Amino acid sequence: MEQVSTNNNNQSEGLAQGEDEIPLKLKLKRAERMRKYRAMALIAPLFLFILGVFAIPIAIMMWRAIDNPEVVDNLPQTAIELSNWDGESTPTTALTTAFASDLVKAYEDKTASTVAKRLNYDVSGMRSLVTRTARKFNSTQPAMATMDDFIKADKRWADLRYWQALKRASSSLTPFYVLNAFDMKINDEGQITSVPEGQAIYTNIFWRTMWIAGVVTVGSLLIGFPIAYLLANTSSKVSNLLMFCVLLPFWTSLLVRTSAWVVLLQKNGVVNSTLINLGLINEPMTLLFARPGVYIAFLHLLVPFVVLPLYSVMTSISPAYMRAAESLGAHPAIAFVRVYLPQTLPGIGAGGILAFILAIGYYITPALIGGPQDQMLSYFIANHANSTLNWGLASALGMVLLVTTMILFSIYNRLTGASGVKMG
Structure with missing residues (x-):
């Protein structure tokens, strides 16, 4: 009887030890996990500071170097029609009508100057051209504008280079600013060339x-x-x-x-x-x-x-x-x-x-x-x-x-x- 009770006691002690070993491992893992969390919590303020005042501003700066939202956001129908235009032939009636409609809406929303400013970076004189045309179309409200209507508004629209500049600016992303930083540009044929010597600074x-x-x-x-x-x-x-x-x-x-x-x-x-x-x-x-x-x-x-x-x-x-x-x-x-x-x-x-x-x-x-x-x-x-x-x-x-x-x-x-x- 004593031997049986001794064996039972030994078995009970073994089970207790086994039960103690499992929680101990879990405690060690939990302690290690909490140590990592505390280390991450100590690093988090510095990480957030670097992210907020260094990484994010630099990312925004690099994005702004290729971002080109002016025409796409303010002339959405025109941007669609420009993607279908070959850039060499006379602009279609669908393009001119969409452009006139978008110009009137941009003039009413007071965003025509934003579009004009962006286009003026590419071709000098487009600021006055766009704002003047938007003002005239806003007063006449044409249902369907043709190329002749644009030429009547301003004779410069007869020159295709203004329409080509509009097409180059119709994408949401552009290499225009980066190329300009290296004194280069995209010409009317879509090729990357150097700017004239007098403009290369x-x-x-x-x-x-x-x-x-x-x-x-x-x-x-x-x-x-x-x-x-x-x-x-x-x-x-x-x-x-x-x-x-x-x-x-x-x-x-x-x-x-x-x-x-x-x-x-x-x-x-x-x-x-x-x-x-x-x-x-x-x-x-x-x-x-x-x-x-x-x-x-x-x-x-x-x-x-x-x-x-x-x-x-x-x-x-x-x-x-x-x-x-x-x-x-x-x-x-x-x-x-x-x-x-x-x-x-x-x-x-x-x-x-x-x-x-x-x-x-x-x-x-x-x-x-x-x-x-x-x-x-x-x-x-x-x-x-x-x-x-x-x-x-x-x-x-x-x-x-x-x-x-x-x-x-x-x-x-x-x-x-x-x-x-x-x-x-």
């Missing part, structure tokens, strides 16, 4: 932007490298004072710093007066509203962005490398070039790419200090977005800068690696 502006940013980047590296070297290899007291001087510009508004250079670089300003008093020049130099002034102001803005990554890399380089090279007989200059300088390449790359990307995006500095021949691509993006309200072209030009930035960063990442820069 954005390619030259793009290369001007790259040149100015490149010169400023090289200058910032030449100025920032000795400063970073001194910061990393001097006493802490001197290093703290120098770091304060490097960070001081960050405590002042970009607009204020740029405006200060307007005062300093005038012909009778501090810079010219100082150079004349020192006997370095005999007459004032043209620094304001000229390329030299743009370079000077850019260097003032971008040198701190070069110094900081260089300093972070230089502080991680042990002085023992230079001492070892010199103890083996290397001249200090040769030891610096062959031992120390290669170890600073990640900082040079990081500072250089940061300065270059910032330079191609600034527009306040060249707008206030530069002349007409010193304006960069970012100035025209701001101008189209705020003044001419040509958001499609502004988005296309912005996309050009975005792609350029991504290519440059990819090259930098391939050459040095994103993990090349070590903080401290």
Whole structure:
């Protein structure tokens, strides 16, 4: 009897242990799942922030570069008839009637000006042509409009290029703005061609932007490298004072710093007066509203962005490398070039790419200090977005800068690696 009861007790304990093992596994899985949920909850605010202020705006910008809703939304019947028109023969009565009907409705809905503005981007003069025709048809209310009715409203409708421009704009998506950003267009035959030489501006502006940013980047590296070297290899007291001087510009508004250079670089300003008093020049130099002034102001803005990554890399380089090279007989200059300088390449790359990307995006500095021949691509993006309200072209030009930035960063990442820069 005792043996039977012992066996029963053992079996009961085994069952209890088995029952305990199953809930324990479930508890471990549940705990692991909750740990993942907590980690995702911690990351969620940052993810939503990046999504809201970075990813979504960029996606909207890229969409606006190819979006073309004006004709499709405001002239729906015309868009259908234009898709059936070959673009070479005289517009059919069905097309002219649909166009007249849509124009009258657009005039009543006060959207005719939107269509006219979009078509004027393609062919100059279409703004007045469309609004004038819409006004006349709104007063006459033709039941069936023919080509003769359009010519009576305005003789320019006899020219097929206005109808062809209307057909090119009748799609909901268009490469018009992107091609315009590269000084190209779609001609009346539907072929991609370059715009006339007198109208080609954005390619030259793009290369001007790259040149100015490149010169400023090289200058910032030449100025920032000795400063970073001194910061990393001097006493802490001197290093703290120098770091304060490097960070001081960050405590002042970009607009204020740029405006200060307007005062300093005038012909009778501090810079010219100082150079004349020192006997370095005999007459004032043209620094304001000229390329030299743009370079000077850019260097003032971008040198701190070069110094900081260089300093972070230089502080991680042990002085023992230079001492070892010199103890083996290397001249200090040769030891610096062959031992120390290669170890600073990640900082040079990081500072250089940061300065270059910032330079191609600034527009306040060249707008206030530069002349007409010193304006960069970012100035025209701001101008189209705020003044001419040509958001499609502004988005296309912005996309050009975005792609350029991504290519440059990819090259930098391939050459040095994103993990090349070590903080401290």
